[in-house]
Amino acid sequence: MSEFFTKYFPNVWNLREDILISTYETIYMVVVTSLLSVLFGILLGVTLVVVDRGGILENRLIYSVLEKIINLFRSIPFIILIAVVVPLTRLITGTSIGMNAAIVPLVIGIVPFYARQIQNALVEVDPGIIEAAQSMGSGPIEIIFRVYLKEGLTGIIRASSVTIINLIGLTTMAGAIGSGGLGSLAINKGYNRFQSDITIVATILILILVFVCQFIGDYFTKKSTH
Amino acid sequence: MITLSNIQVTFETGSQSVIAVQDVSLHVDAGDVYGIVGYSGAGKSTLVRVINLLQRPTAGSVEVNGQDLLALQPKELRSARKKIGMIFQHFNLMNSRTIYDNVDYPLKSSKLSKSERDQKVKQLLELVGLSDKLNAYPSQLSGGQKQRVAIARALANDPEILLCDEATSALDPKTTLSILELLKKLNQTLGLTIVIITHEMQVVKEICNKVAVMEAGRIVEQGDIVSIFSRPQNTLTRDFINTATHIDRTLEKLTLHPSLVHLKDNDMLCKISYIGDSTSEPVISELTARYRVKTNILYANVEILQQTPIGNLIVVMSGSTSDLKEALHYLQAAQVNVEIIDSGLLQNSKVGDPV
Numbered sequence: 001m002s003e004f005f006t007k008y009f010p011n012v013w014n015l016r017e018d019i020l021i022s023t024y025e026t027i028y029m030v031v032v033t034s035l036l037s038v039l040f041g042i043l044l045g046v047t048l049v050v051v052d053r054g055g056i057l058e059n060r061l062i063y064s065v066l067e068k069i070i071n072l073f074r075s076i077p078f079i080i081l082i083a084v085v086v087p088l089t090r091l092i093t094g095t096s097i098g099m100n101a102a103i104v105p106l107v108i109g110i111v112p113f114y115a116r117q118i119q120n121a122l123v124e125v126d127p128g129i130i131e132a133a134q135s136m137g138s139g140p141i142e143i144i145f146r147v148y149l150k151e152g153l154t155g156i157i158r159a160s161s162v163t164i165i166n167l168i169g170l171t172t173m174a175g176a177i178g179s180g181g182l183g184s185l186a187i188n189k190g191y192n193r194f195q196s197d198i199t200i201v202a203t204i205l206i207l208i209l210v211f212v213c214q215f216i217g218d219y220f221t222k223k224s225t226h
Numbered sequence: 227m228i229t230l231s232n233i234q235v236t237f238e239t240g241s242q243s244v245i246a247v248q249d250v251s252l253h254v255d256a257g258d259v260y261g262i263v264g265y266s267g268a269g270k271s272t273l274v275r276v277i278n279l280l281q282r283p284t285a286g287s288v289e290v291n292g293q294d295l296l297a298l299q300p301k302e303l304r305s306a307r308k309k310i311g312m313i314f315q316h317f318n319l320m321n322s323r324t325i326y327d328n329v330d331y332p333l334k335s336s337k338l339s340k341s342e343r344d345q346k347v348k349q350l351l352e353l354v355g356l357s358d359k360l361n362a363y364p365s366q367l368s369g370g371q372k373q374r375v376a377i378a379r380a381l382a383n384d385p386e387i388l389l390c391d392e393a394t395s396a397l398d399p400k401t402t403l404s405i406l407e408l409l410k411k412l413n414q415t416l417g418l419t420i421v422i423i424t425h426e427m428q429v430v431k432e433i434c435n436k437v438a439v440m441e442a443g444r445i446v447e448q449g450d451i452v453s454i455f456s457r458p459q460n461t462l463t464r465d466f467i468n469t470a471t472h473i474d475r476t477l478e479k480l481t482l483h484p485s486l487v488h489l490k491d492n493d494m495l496c497k498i499s500y501i502g503d504s505t506s507e508p509v510i511s512e513l514t515a516r517y518r519v520k521t522n523i524l525y526a527n528v529e530i531l532q533q534t535p536i537g538n539l540i541v542v543m544s545g546s547t548s549d550l551k552e553a554l555h556y557l558q559a560a561q562v563n564v565e566i567i568d569s570g571l572l573q574n575s576k577v578g579d580p581v
Contacts, residue, residue, distance in 0.1 A: 126316075126318065128314055128316055128318040129318050129319075129320055131280060131314070131318065132312070132314060132318035132319075132376075132379075133331075134280055134307070135278055135280060135307060135310070135311075135312035135380075135389075136307065136308065136312075136331065136332040136379070136380075136382075136383075137304040137305060137306075137307040137308040137332070137335070137383070138304070138332075138335070139300070139301075139304055142335065146331070146334075147320065150320070150322050150323070151320055151321065151322050153322060154322075224322070226321055226322060226363040226364075226365060
């Protein structure tokens, strides 16, 4: 095994510990950002749906304000967003470099995208079902938790797996602020030092992560469809 | 039970405002099966949503179970809605829940214990005849079965009123009848008050005891079903009734194919209609026996509405002018309504007109 690596991937064998750490860092960033984004994204997505025209808590003002904020953040390229939110990053994490610091721009970058996906998933819920729930005396909270989030579950799962795959892409860019992870490994150790075997291995590892997420997402999508 | 007074519903779409319901007042008594019939866009679905305030009226008052719904706080309104069941054209079941869970949904916010709820769900599904489908999902059921689940769900909190919004419009005629049978049973056994929105007079005929006809947001005619069916005042009402009895189509066919009728000089093509008691008298044979008027029946239809028979016949009567006149007087005296459709003898004249 090690002979094969020393022959064809000499640098990979030498930097095997770095590769493991980078993989861990990427997974860490993806998991923590995902958890936070699911929380904020669903909150925001649900809010968009219920305050929209004809929604159960219609409020045009809140809707247009939220929509503008989301559009604004979605328009900023992520690599620039990282730099723009540095003051906030410092405020929250006390530092502007490293894994934890990267989570702040990652959450800000992914939540608007995810919220839109959630909104799209929830507007797919048949308005007739919402109306039926209202006719049975369900209040807004009950409709959100017992109807929207339940009936829209398949869409939410699909949106989540798309978002997480997107997020894996963003974590590689977070290397720009020294977040670590497979992205910065591929650039700093692979590309900049002409160790292309490192770049290839980093790429393969990221692809594996993406495939695993896709697989899990598909599995749960299928399971939640009746 | 339900009293709507001067209901007005206006929708604002940008700069335009559309009046969906205009100055509608109606009263539904406990135990009624009240039909609201009208073509698409007449405002009937909007009107039925006013009853449980899914649609708030722009003006007017809504009283249900002695409560002024418009004066209620959101929480009070929600508990009032639990006593007003509703079913829909497209069933609106939750696809991610089993049949059992769909019926259980409205019970979760009730005070019943888990075992009481379980018992209730099973009892409701038995009532609608679906005890064997507990664990199926809505996508595995037929339209009629879905509507049965929807009915069970609507009845979960023991409502006194059931609103049906085009509940049979997506079903085939046979399934429609079985759903109507079920509603009838619920009306009779549970004393459930039912309001039915439909565009099919057939449905009204089958089950309602009162009916209101809607056009362009207004109720143009309302009353008990027997009098509406026997003496419709409004043209639209007549249209609807004719679609249910097929009499218009028959007449159309007869006029298109005059050879079917073979009207001779002294013949009269008439529509004869009667209600109730006249049926027991052999009117037609009397015509021949007493007035020497030969009667050829081209079409006959008897409806039983609320235990009252309503008959419609299209006949050709032939005889001498004086015999025919006497026969018409006899029919009039026997409370039978005669409408002369075509006659070489009495051109465009009606019974009672000077001949």
